[in-house]
Amino acid sequence: MRLATLRDGSRDGRLVVVRRDGEAFADASRVAPTLQDALDGWEEREPALRALAESVDAGGVEVERLDPTRLLSPLPRAYEWVDGSAYLSHVRRVRKARGAEPPPTLETDPLVYQGGSGVLLAPCEDIPLPDAAWGMDFEAEVCVVLGDVPRGAQDAERHVRLLCLANDLTHRNLVPPELAKGFGFFQSKPATAFSPFAVTRDELGDAWRAGRPHLRLSVRWNGVQVGDVDAGEMHFSFDDLVRHIAKTRGFTAGTILGSGTVSNADPARGWSCIAEQRALEMIEHGAPRTRFLEPGDRIEIAARDASGRDVFGTIRQRVVAT
Amino acid sequence: MRLATLRDGSRDGRLVVVRRDGEAFADASRVAPTLQDALDGWEEREPALRALAESVDAGGVEVERLDPTRLLSPLPRAYEWVDGSAYLSHVRRVRKARGAEPPPTLETDPLVYQGGSGVLLAPCEDIPLPDAAWGMDFEAEVCVVLGDVPRGAQDAERHVRLLCLANDLTHRNLVPPELAKGFGFFQSKPATAFSPFAVTRDELGDAWRAGRPHLRLSVRWNGVQVGDVDAGEMHFSFDDLVRHIAKTRGFTAGTILGSGTVSNADPARGWSCIAEQRALEMIEHGAPRTRFLEPGDRIEIAARDASGRDVFGTIRQRVVAT
Numbered sequence: 001m002r003l004a005t006l007r008d009g010s011r012d013g014r015l016v017v018v019r020r021d022g023e024a025f026a027d028a029s030r031v032a033p034t035l036q037d038a039l040d041g042w043e044e045r046e047p048a049l050r051a052l053a054e055s056v057d058a059g060g061v062e063v064e065r066l067d068p069t070r071l072l073s074p075l076p077r078a079y080e081w082v083d084g085s086a087y088l089s090h091v092r093r094v095r096k097a098r099g100a101e102p103p104p105t106l107e108t109d110p111l112v113y114q115g116g117s118g119v120l121l122a123p124c125e126d127i128p129l130p131d132a133a134w135g136m137d138f139e140a141e142v143c144v145v146l147g148d149v150p151r152g153a154q155d156a157e158r159h160v161r162l163l164c165l166a167n168d169l170t171h172r173n174l175v176p177p178e179l180a181k182g183f184g185f186f187q188s189k190p191a192t193a194f195s196p197f198a199v200t201r202d203e204l205g206d207a208w209r210a211g212r213p214h215l216r217l218s219v220r221w222n223g224v225q226v227g228d229v230d231a232g233e234m235h236f237s238f239d240d241l242v243r244h245i246a247k248t249r250g251f252t253a254g255t256i257l258g259s260g261t262v263s264n265a266d267p268a269r270g271w272s273c274i275a276e277q278r279a280l281e282m283i284e285h286g287a288p289r290t291r292f293l294e295p296g297d298r299i300e301i302a303a304r305d306a307s308g309r310d311v312f313g314t315i316r317q318r319v320v321a322t
Numbered sequence: 323m324r325l326a327t328l329r330d331g332s333r334d335g336r337l338v339v340v341r342r343d344g345e346a347f348a349d350a351s352r353v354a355p356t357l358q359d360a361l362d363g364w365e366e367r368e369p370a371l372r373a374l375a376e377s378v379d380a381g382g383v384e385v386e387r388l389d390p391t392r393l394l395s396p397l398p399r400a401y402e403w404v405d406g407s408a409y410l411s412h413v414r415r416v417r418k419a420r421g422a423e424p425p426p427t428l429e430t431d432p433l434v435y436q437g438g439s440g441v442l443l444a445p446c447e448d449i450p451l452p453d454a455a456w457g458m459d460f461e462a463e464v465c466v467v468l469g470d471v472p473r474g475a476q477d478a479e480r481h482v483r484l485l486c487l488a489n490d491l492t493h494r495n496l497v498p499p500e501l502a503k504g505f506g507f508f509q510s511k512p513a514t515a516f517s518p519f520a521v522t523r524d525e526l527g528d529a530w531r532a533g534r535p536h537l538r539l540s541v542r543w544n545g546v547q548v549g550d551v552d553a554g555e556m557h558f559s560f561d562d563l564v565r566h567i568a569k570t571r572g573f574t575a576g577t578i579l580g581s582g583t584v585s586n587a588d589p590a591r592g593w594s595c596i597a598e599q600r601a602l603e604m605i606e607h608g609a610p611r612t613r614f615l616e617p618g619d620r621i622e623i624a625a626r627d628a629s630g631r632d633v634f635g636t637i638r639q640r641v642v643a644t
Binding site for chain 1: 333362399400401402404407422425427431433434435436437438439440441450452456473474493496499501502503504505506507508509510511512513566567569570571572573574576577
């Protein structure tokens with residue numbers, strides 16, 4: 001089942017169910033008006049939503065043509081956005097690029113940070129760039145949307161309701177002074193964008209294994225594919241991440257948990273954020289050659305399954321000066 | 323006007339208006355079912371809520387006796403909880419206690435971190451303590467609840483809807499290893515508790531000046547007053563904090579923004595978190611003498627105005643082993 005949120009002028013939009021081919025949708029608001037509402041009562045609502053999705057696929061329900069620019073982020077505002085950094089080649093390269101050592105516990109203790117979740121960008125929404133000198137970068141990630149997670153939870157399996165993609169934007173040049181203050185990211189992380197669809201795990205088939213999404217992510221910058229990365233290379237699984245974040249508190253339904261920038265040890269797979277490429281260039285040439293984002297740039301992020309289907313729809317954004 | 327959220331079995335509780343004497347409340351759900359809903363449509367709903375509050379004070383509406391243990395946090399789950407650290411004597415003492423230097427920009431660039439907001443403790447809810455070795459500490463803070471804040475906002479005046487208090491709990495012994503990883507607090511910050519009432523600025527009278535709440539906070543630990551601190555001593559005002567957090571993104575209505583632990587340069591005012599007292603003991607005696615929280619401990623936090631009125635109601639919590 002694939003769910004999406006239609007822009008309707010309200011803060012939370014309107015829940016819709018997406019047809020299997022991704023070309024049409026049906027209103028789901030008679031089951032749940034919003035995705036947050038569906039997640040709040042998932043055990044009751046999931047069966048009704050699945051029944052509706054089956055009717056949509058069977059042609060038994062009135063549908064509308066799906067235009068991704070009419071969609072909001074699946075959760076236009078979320079109660080929490082917690083982002084991990086589970087691909088260690090990313091951590092190693094980016095820290096090297098800013099002259100910081102990876103923490104000694106890199107392989108045993110997951111890195112996560114608390115992101116801002118009250119204003120999230122739509123999948124095709126412009127990326128506002130107030131100042132190009134801040135070094136705007138994209139980051140392609142896989143996320144899980146959680147149900148209620150009690151403190152002390154030990155695994156993700158029972159708590160993952162949906163999966164989606166994120167474009168976790170970062171002002172790279174604001175990161176070093178901010179992290180030097182000791183309290184983590186704040187101004188360096190503007191609003192994050194999410195994929196058109198949030199999908200149940202069964203949509204991944206056997207690509208969901210051991211708490212990891214074994215999917216290929218395609219990352220395109222101005223039409224050129226810069227990354228064809230394997231999201232299955234997570235060092236920490238979503239089980240590990242859930243165990244980590246739930247050590248001292250619980251989470252409400254609708255919490256979004258991100259994998260961190262998808263990154264592969266093999267540089268031939270390319271990159272899903274500019275900072276990594278710049279880091280590799282510094283190692284090879286002594287200085288970065290690839291610039292950060294500028295107004296007019298276009299970014300596309302999508303994940304295809306083994307059959308070639310665009311699982312989450314494509315994040316397709318343009319950078320605009322503001 | 324003073325608002326509160328009654329526990330009714332739902333995730334967001336039910337909005338109530340509190341009588342001037344704090345002894346009774348009236349259901350406000352015919353105006354707005356929840357506080358979040360009131361904040362989402364504040365311009366329309368504020369006048370109706372104020373009219374209801376006037377009727378309550380005039381005895382023209384049916385009321386119920388107010389029992390603070392029936393209240394949830396004003397926002398039982400919030401879209402964001404952003405916490406500053408605007409009292410510099412706190413930063414200086416606590417960093418000294420853990421052998422860390424304050425950042426060189428301490429007086430010019432506010433420290434803020436993104437807190438977890440999806441599960442918030444009620445004002446009289448037990449504080450769960452899984453492991454006393456984690457060094458549980460309380461922190462008394464003043465918070466503002468914001469309306470919609472656009473990116474680039476320059477002041478708090480237009481955006482502050484309500485004020486409340488927080489008990490920002492911290493596992494002190496989890497802080498140094500976590501901050502050493504570079505991404506800020508996560509496991510070291512369990513769920514935060516908030517005061518019974520969230521109040522409009524006019525309830526503070528002239529105690530709200532230049533974006534600062536000039537109120538005395540009383541902090542009691544097992545019945546003993548350990549702090550009688552002046553919340554007006556904020557180095558950074560809420561205007562400064564709003565300008566800081568809105569540099570690169572906007573915020574949705576219902577975002578909670580905290581002052582950080584209230585702290586005064588004059589040690590005779592006492593303390594509103596244990597870490598500060600331990601820091602002073604280390605300076606004086608070479609070692610801390612005051613222990614962190616243990617099961618059975620009771621914490622009370624309240625703010626009184628010049629007339630002695632308990633403005634936000636009293637946070638009254640007990641620590642329980644879990």
